[in-house]
Amino acid sequence: MTNVRKVMIQMLVILVLTNLSYSVGNFISHPFNASKVLTITAMFAMNEYSATFVATKLALEHINLNPDILPGYYLNMSWKDTQCDPSIGLKNLFDELSTPPIKIMALGASCSHVTEQVTRFTKEFKLLQVSPSSSSPVLSSKSVYPYFFRTIVSGDAFPVIMLDICRKFGWKRVSILNEKQEFFTAGSLALIKTAETRYQISVASSQEVDSDQDPYLALLTIRKTGNRVILAGFLPEMGRKIFCQAYHMDMTGPNYIWIIPDSLPKYWWRIHGNVTLRHSNKFCGRKEMDHAVKGYFSVSDYPIATKLYENTVSGFTPSKWLKVYKEYQQKHYPNYTANEQYAGYAYDAVWCIALSLNNSIRPLHKNHGTKLEKFVYHSSDFIDTFVSQMEELKFMGISGSVSFTFRGNRIGAVRVGRIQGSDLQNVEIAIYATFEESPVWKTTAIQWGTPGNSVPKDRPTSKIMTVSIPLELYVAIAVSVLSQSIILCLGFSIGYGALLAKIWDIYKIQTTAEGKLVRGTKNWQLYLMVFLVCVGNLLVVILFSVTDPIVIAERNYTEINADISAKLTGGLPEESLVTYIARYCVYQYSNIRLAVVSISNGILLIIGIVLSWKARAVVLPISNEAKYVGFSIYNVALFSIIGSVLSVTTQDRPVSNFGLTSLFILVIVFVTMFLSFLPRIYYVWKVVKANKQKAHESINDDRESATMKYHDEAKIKRRLSQNEVRNEIDRLNTSVSQLVNQAAVLRISLHKADKQVNTRRISTLGFVMYEKQSSNCGVIFVENIAETDSFSSVST
Secondary structure (H helix, E strand, C coil), X not given: CHHHHHHHHHHHHHXXXXXXXXXXXXXXXXXXXXXXXXXXXXXXXXXXXXXXXXXXXXXXXXXXXXXXXXXXXXXXXXXEECCCCHHHHHXXXXXXXXXXXXXXXXXXXXXXXXXXXXXXXXXXXXXXXXXXXXXXXXXXXXXXXXXXXXXXXXXXXXXHHHHHHHHHCCCCEEEEEEECCHHHHHHXXXXXXXXXXXXXXXXXXXXXXXXXXXXXXXXXXHHHHCCCEEEEECCXXXXXXXXXXXXXXXXXXXCCEEEEECCCCCCHHXXXXXXXXXXXXXXXXXXXXXXXXXXXXXXXXXXXXXXXXCCCCCCCCHHHHHHHHHHHHHHHCCCCCCCHHHHHHHHHHHHHHHHHHHHHHHHHHHHHCCCHHHCCCCCHHHHHHHHXXXXXXXXXXXXXXXXXXCCCCECCCEEEEEEECCCCEEEEEEEECCCCCCCEECHHHCCCCXXXXXXXXXXXXXXXXXXXXXXXXXXXXXXXXXXXXXXXXXXXXXXXXXXXXXXXXXXXXXXXXXXXXXXXXXXXXXXXXXXXXXXXXXXXXXXXXXXXXXXXEEEEEEEECHHHHHHHHCCCCCCCEEEEEEEEEEECCHHHHHXXXXXXXXXXXXXHHHHHHHXXXXXXXXXXXXXXXXXXXXXXXXXXXXXXXXXXXXXXCHHXXXXXXXXXXXXHHHHHHHHHHHHHHHHHHHHHHHHHHHHHHHHHHHHHHHHHHHHHHHHHHHHCCHHHHHHHHHHHHHHHHHHHHHHHHHHHHHHHHHXXXXXXXXXXXXXXXXXXXXXXXXXXXXXXXXXXXXXXXXXX
């Protein structure tokens, strides 16, 4: 008995707690002045749309305090949290409809993909449903959702507004990128159809991305089209991935324009922290995401009526209601602030339910002889009456004028905004009060971020700039092209052939048999060597000119160039892709020609390098000539090889090709001239200076000797007798005369020596070498050969 009593007490406690929790959890409170209670079921996503719950509670209070709305009735609410999850939403709805009291209408859900599922279930119960925040275009299907209405503007309206933005700024070509969700897919299909038929805007590419997929390939496809206007649709998680990948692919502002139907939370790109891309292993923190989203256009419903000081059905003006809502929220639900922009829609949705129920009282009694409190599920009489009254509703709500189309969509205002500024605020750009009225644009508020704040282009523009060229210039170009190879061939052959002949002559002197007297190579032999090099190269050039004539080839390459863009457009520079079309002369068998010329002249270069290396030990008195000739050959070989390689690799860039080729030719010429002539000039100056100094020293020595001799003889004269003095004077006079004659001869010799030094021809290769043996070492003497081919040895 005691156990039974305990069990009964426990059951009683459970029932009491259950009733208390039901009453508290569902906010059921019976007013003292209402005899009948009408209950609606509501579904909220408290983690993302908690502000709609606060607005719903406020609307119920205002409605129940209004004696003109549902007189004798009290409108109550039983609610559940769907957590924006379709499965949880379906379970909650089943629990609501399977437990008392009967729910006369449904409010919600907050998230579109939840609403799509639960509305299919309410249809089976013939239960009218109103959503304050589900904007999916899928819900516009009257055959699938016949009892669904919404106070938020349908996503069907957004494609029209998005295309209207494109028309406003002159963008004629767009790309579409959506997350693979049913409501985004439906919106993109409507977008493509409307763009082509109504706006004459071409769709370059339409891409879809799965929720668990990396958006890299979709963005890469769009970038390849060259289009820069992207109409996108996605949930916040996929949106962060898309913008992160776009940031790393340089597909964000100011040159790329993103337009998004924005029913997303404020600063949605910062939610859940950093983003990591699996495909490219790229990372985006807050700084990168802020940079990526800056400049995108948002198309969203307008949460508050445009006329802030016009009375609404509740008796409040929108501005007054905002203050009342804030006070109510801070007093009762200070933590429920998520997505406050939907609060006005939720408030108006509750008023839609209340007004349609209020307007249905008389038709139900007149046509069906029933009352609201007798509502049952699956009743055609009730649902037909409710739908008819809802379609006829038209009132001024907090979110503006409220009325519905035959599909249950709200006819309301749409706001166009743009994320810009240092704080990334959604700045209002335009307001579409109704679709019949022209929008009010605030284009001066747009910060494009381009030079001169100009509107970006929807794709790279192609502009051809032609230049008028005189006929004489064409002739000069033709002659230059035809003669270029011949002139270059002759220049190389003569210059390098002379160096090769010279180093060959030096090499022959070095390798002369020991003890033999050998003269250098004769001049005509050197000239013949240069001539043969020239003839060989000319034959190759002429042969290929006849068998392989010049043809014109074309190659294009693209680069970013703001200055060129400014010149073409005549305006301010902007970042543009400039395609250069390079036309240049080529040969059909250019590879064969290049191989033959490179091999033949390469052999000559190798011979010159080898001879220079072997002749490096030759020591000549005329400025060590073998060394400088070798340096000249090394210079020619090095820069010829580098210049040839660069000339081949820059054929498609005429300016670079000409500049590099000219530079290396000038370097070769000037370095060779410097090494060949500067040492010669220095040697001649040094020799002439030394000869003059020796001549002057010889004259001074002769004069000093004569003076000393004269003084000695004067002393002797005083010691001699008079006769001896006379004789001595005579003899001295004779000696003096001879000395004077000798001095005159020396002056003449000095004059001739100066003349010979100034006019003597310095030969570089005419030498005779011979060896004089001694007991300890051999000494080599080198003498210049006179023009009479005689020579003499000099001993020291």
